[in-house]
Amino acid sequence: MSEEFKIEIVNPEKSFLIKEDVTEVVVPAFEGEMGILKDHISIISFLKPGVIKILSKSGNEDYYVEDGIVEFKNNNLSILTSSILNLTDLDKSKLQNLIKLAEEESSKPEIDDQSRYIADQKVEVLKSIN
Amino acid sequence: MASLDDLKKRIASVKSTQKITKAMKMVAAAKLRRAQESAEKGRPYSEKMNNIILNLSNGISDKENAPKLLSGTGQEKTHLCVVMTSDRGLCGGFNSNIIKKAKSYFSKILDEGKEFKIITVGSKGNDQLKRVYGDKIIENISFKESKNSNYFDADKVGKMVIKKFEAGEFDICTIFYNQFKNVITQIPQAQQIIPLNNEGEESSSDESYEFEPDEDEILSNLLPKNISTQIFKAMLENSASEQGSRMSAMDNATRNAGEMVDKLTIEYNRSRQAAITKELIEIISGAESL
Numbered sequence: 001m002s003e004e005f006k007i008e009i010v011n012p013e014k015s016f017l018i019k020e021d022v023t024e025v026v027v028p029a030f031e032g033e034m035g036i037l038k039d040h041i042s043i044i045s046f047l048k049p050g051v052i053k054i055l056s057k058s059g060n061e062d063y064y065v066e067d068g069i070v071e072f073k074n075n076n077l078s079i080l081t082s083s084i085l086n087l088t089d090l091d092k093s094k095l096q097n098l099i100k101l102a103e104e105e106s107s108k109p110e111i112d113d114q115s116r117y118i119a120d121q122k123v124e125v126l127k128s129i130n
Numbered sequence: 131m132a133s134l135d136d137l138k139k140r141i142a143s144v145k146s147t148q149k150i151t152k153a154m155k156m157v158a159a160a161k162l163r164r165a166q167e168s169a170e171k172g173r174p175y176s177e178k179m180n181n182i183i184l185n186l187s188n189g190i191s192d193k194e195n196a197p198k199l200l201s202g203t204g205q206e207k208t209h210l211c212v213v214m215t216s217d218r219g220l221c222g223g224f225n226s227n228i229i230k231k232a233k234s235y236f237s238k239i240l241d242e243g244k245e246f247k248i249i250t251v252g253s254k255g256n257d258q259l260k261r262v263y264g265d266k267i268i269e270n271i272s273f274k275e276s277k278n279s280n281y282f283d284a285d286k287v288g289k290m291v292i293k294k295f296e297a298g299e300f301d302i303c304t305i306f307y308n309q310f311k312n313v314i315t316q317i318p319q320a321q322q323i324i325p326l327n328n329e330g331e332e333s334s335s336d337e338s339y340e341f342e343p344d345e346d347e348i349l350s351n352l353l354p355k356n357i358s359t360q361i362f363k364a365m366l367e368n369s370a371s372e373q374g375s376r377m378s379a380m381d382n383a384t385r386n387a388g389e390m391v392d393k394l395t396i397e398y399n400r401s402r403q404a405a406i407t408k409e410l411i412e413i414i415s416g417a418e419s420l
């Protein structure tokens with residue numbers, strides 16, 4: 001038996017990525033990082049800002065996401081997200097820009113606790129990428 | 131009868147109008163292809179989102195405490211109508227079809243003795259509605275600056291709708307847009323997005339999921355996103371419909387202009403010949419009298 005499963009990442013504009021030969025995916029689920037292997041139980045969870053690590057036969061890929069929903073069923077992993085970036089595309093200036101945006105957001109006085117938590121998460125993750 | 135010069139001028143003006151409509155048709159055709167493509171590309175997202183929500187809402191144990199976005203406020207007093215139209219004219223019946231649909235919905239609500247508020251997206255809808263329902267329009271949004279419909283814009287509308295919902299400004303929200311069927315047919319749609327209307331749809335599988343964190347929390351996180359997604363879907367359908375509608379309208383206009391040129395040309399030639407004949411008769415009768 002092969003140890004591979006299928007991953008599909010979609011954002012509102014298009015199907016972002018489809019890969020059939022994935023062996024492991026690590027997603028930043030809301031309650032902590034979650035590694036998904038083949039034959040994982042069906043699960044629905046949502047994401048916090050973080051890095052999705054995709055390990056596959058054809059090479060590993062890392063993506064930065066800010067939010068999203070992940071669904072795993074019948075060895076199909078679907079990730080719905082409105083903001084996703086390939087880490088290799090993320091150069092210094094873009095990164096700085098994102099950090100600045102996130103910091104601005106978290107320093108706004110009127111946002112609620114959850115949004116502040118998410119904004120802080122963004123800052124932390126982005127800085128660790130750097 | 132119009133003089134030869136006048137006819138000539140009219141033919142020239144109709145021809146230049148035809149050139150414009152022809153160019154607009156070409157542009158609309160090119161844009162249509164792109165809009166259609168992005169509408170198709172956007173479909174998996176909204177379908178998956180719908181599926182997940184369906185699975186979640188079936189799995190939810192405590193229906194009474196379900197998020198309000200799903201179950202409603204328990205009242206049906208105030209309706210919010212989001213009327214989505216284009217920012218540009220010259221696209222056939224595209225805008226009026228949406229407005230017609232919305233107006234019949236408004237009168238239905240008024241007959242039932244309920245209230246309604248309007249948010250218009252796109253300036254053409256605002257132009258048409260503000261004459262009659264000016265006092266009902268609470269918000270007017272237009273995305274003239276953005277070239278293509280993007281999710282960011284939809285999210286802005288979605289967040290505004292949710293904010294108003296949480297402030298208790300309305301109980302039921304319906305969006306109006308044109309669904310793209312093909313180039314000649316666009317179907318005006320009224321879709322209820324708050325509370326979510328899932329009845330009649332069966333979940334694709336009975337399989338139970340594991341949820342992390344629990345269903346309620348995921349749902350309350352997901353539902354606002356779904357609103358934006360639905361609005362985005364409507365925007366994509368709308369922009370494809372707009373271009374399709376414009377294309378067929380401009381095609382018609384080009385054809386009509388062609389017919390008009392033909393008719394005017396015949397008239398021009400006839401009167402030219404008549405003038406020649408008249409001159410000949412004058413010369414001949416002049417010669418005969420000598």
